[in-house]
Amino acid sequence: MSLQALSPRTPGHGSQGSASPAAAGQPRLAFERVSLSFAGHAAVSDVSLAVQPGEIACLLGPSGCGKTTLLRIAAGIEVQDRGRVLIDGAEVAGPARTLPPEARGVGLVFQDYALFPHLTILDNVRFGLKGRPAGEAIAAAREALERVRLAHHAGHYPHNLSGGEQQRVALARALVPGPRVLLMDEPFSGLDRRLRDKVRDETLAVLRENGATAVVVTHDPEEAMRIGDRIALMRRGRLVQVGDPETLYRHPADIEAARFFSELNEAEGRIEGGQVHAALGSFPVPAGLEGAGRVTVAVRPHDIALGPAGAGVAGRVASRRYLGEVDRVEVAIAGLAQPLEVRTTAIGAFAPGQTVGVTVPAARVHIFAQPAAA
The missing domain is CATH 2.40.50.140 (Nucleic acid-binding proteins)
Structure with missing residues (x-):
């Protein structure tokens, strides 16, 4: 089966003002000295991080460490106080300009999946394809559902599906427009342990086969090691250590990092x-x-x-x-x-x-x- 419907979109396709195509060696997503405070409390403090094309990066840390805030800044849901966010080398949030979420070329998978209960599974997936001709959008949505093995549920509604199936629908909906970056906020936390392992492995397979660039927020170190090419460990709004899973586990930056794993x-x-x-x-x-x-x-x-x-x-x-x-x-x-x-x-x-x-x-x-x- 062709993966065209789920592959990264052609540069220039989509909303006007989208980030430009990446040059060779250019990070797909970059944070440059990003900071954000709420009521005087630093939620994110001077964070710099680059995510390469095709890389799956995990933002890991305890609740309140700033990982979800950083994800929301990348998506455009929050606006940082200082620093810049770049996608494919183009500034999407910073002193020069701040693009709205729909113009950034990002896909979002939320913790609660955020499916529309009144829409069928097929219509949920094609929701982000409103700018395309109806026939093309339906075909792309069906292909996305086939890829996550849910084509037989196309006419059903979210309440007819299990939690794992709903998560796969949310993944298909996020990937079908071909985002440059997929942002996932605790996507597996609502599933029981046995189902979580299965759905996580299936999700990872879909991301790998599509060459997707993804940033996944999690508080679970085992989950981060299972899915991340690199892990960015955060604590109290700051990056503590960034590296591949084995480096963080074998060579923790400090005793708090060792205890966390x-x-x-x-x-x-x-x-x-x-x-x-x-x-x-x-x-x-x-x-x-x-x-x-x-x-x-x-x-x-x-x-x-x-x-x-x-x-x-x-x-x-x-x-x-x-x-x-x-x-x-x-x-x-x-x-x-x-x-x-x-x-x-x-x-x-x-x-x-x-x-x-x-x-x-x-x-x-x-x-x-x-x-x-x-």
């Missing part, structure tokens, strides 16, 4: 003789921390290895809980007020009261300087 076991550490010494063991000093007075040593539960007594740091199993694919084992070791949490695939190998050896690979340890005492 998973649970951590944390221990106080001191630097002596070129080593970091802690209850978890001794490790090389990371570059740049040689002069740090106090450090925090952190390790994720699944990065800790348990073995027979005498191998590694001595510990005693405090509890064991079967979780299906792994056992959750709590291990008490000297020098730690709280037991270590360990996730191990060695199901049933460790029992409460058992003495064990705890090994933490140096490559899996995260070490951060502690703030100086006031």
Whole structure:
């Protein structure tokens, strides 16, 4: 089946004033030092970020961190106080001009899907094609529905569809005009976990096959790692770290970033003789921390290895809980007020009261300087 109806529109097609076609190497969407405050509170502060053509970027962070506000600025729903927004190198919001949402060449998928209850599924999808001849718009809408495997629902209404099906209709409606950038605000949060994984994978497949440039807002780090080529981690209106999923997970910018991606076991550490010494063991000093007075040593539960007594740091199993694919084992070791949490695939190998050896690979340890005492 042809994907012409869902492919990026020809440069110059669409609303007058749309962004110009991208030059080679030009970001598809760029924020340049964008800031916006509400009632004196900085919702977005000095954010610069470039999204490349065909890239799926995730804005990740807790509620209230500014990620949805940044998306709304890109869409033209909010207007920034300072900075510029560019699409294909052309300013769409800034000192020179501010284009309305319909002239920016962006598609929107909202958290609640925003389908029209009084329109059929086919009419919902072709709603954004009002400027095209009726026959062409209907054909394009049907093709979009076929692509998301909902053509058999064309004559139905939104209330006849499940939450996952409604999400796919919203995706088809957003893609059918051929937007330069697709903006998605928590698009999977209203679905239960099992359905969410399925719909998310299907959505990702559609975006990849169409070469779509997309910015997806989410508060779920696992979701961001599953779908994003790059992740922009935000906190209190600022960008904390930008990179591919493995970089953010393996090399978090600070301990708050590490905590955001998973649970951590944390221990106080001191630097002596070129080593970091802690209850978890001794490790090389990371570059740049040689002069740090106090450090925090952190390790994720699944990065800790348990073995027979005498191998590694001595510990005693405090509890064991079967979780299906792994056992959750709590291990008490000297020098730690709280037991270590360990996730191990060695199901049933460790029992409460058992003495064990705890090994933490140096490559899996995260070490951060502690703030100086006031």
